Amino acid sequence: MELPQVSRKYVTSRQELGDKRAQALAEIFEQYEKLPALAARIGFVSLYVTGRCHLQCPHCYAEEEFQGLTRDASTEQMAKIINSLAILTDRIQLTGGEIFVRADPESHRNDVLLLVDEISRRNRETIVQTTGMHVTNSMLAFCANRNVKWFSLSLDGPDAKSNSEIRGDDAAFTKTIALIPELKKYGFKVKVGTTITSVTSDINKIVQLGHMMVDLGVDNWKLTQFFGREVGRTSGLNADRMSVSDDTYRTIVEEALRLFRDKIRVTIHSLADFYASPALLVQPTGVVTVTQGTKDVFMSNILTDQPKAIINRLQSVNGLFTITANAQKTY
Numbered sequence: 001m002e003l004p005q006v007s008r009k010y011v012t013s014r015q016e017l018g019d020k021r022a023q024a025l026a027e028i029f030e031q032y033e034k035l036p037a038l039a040a041r042i043g044f045v046s047l048y049v050t051g052r053c054h055l056q057c058p059h060c061y062a063e064e065e066f067q068g069l070t071r072d073a074s075t076e077q078m079a080k081i082i083n084s085l086a087i088l089t090d091r092i093q094l095t096g097g098e099i100f101v102r103a104d105p106e107s108h109r110n111d112v113l114l115l116v117d118e119i120s121r122r123n124r125e126t127i128v129q130t131t132g133m134h135v136t137n138s139m140l141a142f143c144a145n146r147n148v149k150w151f152s153l154s155l156d157g158p159d160a161k162s163n164s165e166i167r168g169d170d171a172a173f174t175k176t177i178a179l180i181p182e183l184k185k186y187g188f189k190v191k192v193g194t195t196i197t198s199v200t201s202d203i204n205k206i207v208q209l210g211h212m213m214v215d216l217g218v219d220n221w222k223l224t225q226f227f228g229r230e231v232g233r234t235s236g237l238n239a240d241r242m243s244v245s246d247d248t249y250r251t252i253v254e255e256a257l258r259l260f261r262d263k264i265r266v267t268i269h270s271l272a273d274f275y276a277s278p279a280l281l282v283q284p285t286g287v288v289t290v291t292q293g294t295k296d297v298f299m300s301n302i303l304t305d306q307p308k309a310i311i312n313r314l315q316s317v318n319g320l321f322t323i324t325a326n327a328q329k330t331y
């Protein structure tokens, strides 16, 4: 069956970048095929494709800039990173910033769908983390054909007004609510993340949101306790203003679990979990870090170090097991 045409704003194939770049990407893929497989792989890695975002959430943990990069990294550089990640893990989460505002610096077009294709060529799964505000049905059809199983979205309130306390744009609510049924039609699983902050800690609103998650058939509703990460956009700057106490968070989580855990999967991510189950983060410069509580710890550079060396380093800091635990908990 012929797939619907994706907008020209998005690069969907190597050839759209011209013969020379298509050849370069083919050669990068050939290099991947020569890389030795690893006996043990990590369950899940998050790859930043950009630091830029069209929203300005005051609780944002994400990186805004990467040392040495003034623009987004090229498609070729991202493909080289994907080569090593596909050796390291089975599941690559593309994250940002907002992934669909990334722009390859030469074509000035968004190449995330091409990156999804490159990951799929390596027989790996892409997890798509997005605000969902740019996603169209033709993009969903493309992803459904390229080994994407999960979309990860965010909602912080049960209506546009309360969601906008965090997201600052009513469309972030209306478009997300409209997108979820479309995702389900294509057979994707949907995770919705809700961060409990001081401005979104009204338990009645969180309960309303829970009912909405059930009605929409969300597969995983993840309730995260806000914390101020030392690096990244805004969470650290707003840590005092937006934090919630352990007691407030626990009360909300207990009520959400009581009401909804028999209906949908509800996962919780408290501050203690951030310490116990770090995430492996990879920047578009190749820099690899592991979160340890509010801090990031430098591990390696995936563009210069072999995947095996990264695994060895993770094992030496006792991080491998807990990163795997994080993957299982998240999706």
Ligand code: SF4
Binding pocket: 053, 054, 055, 056, 057, 059, 060, 061, 062, 096, 097, 098, 131, 233
């Ligand atoms: S939380 Fe997500 S949507 Fe909000 S500013 Fe950060 S990257 Fe953008």
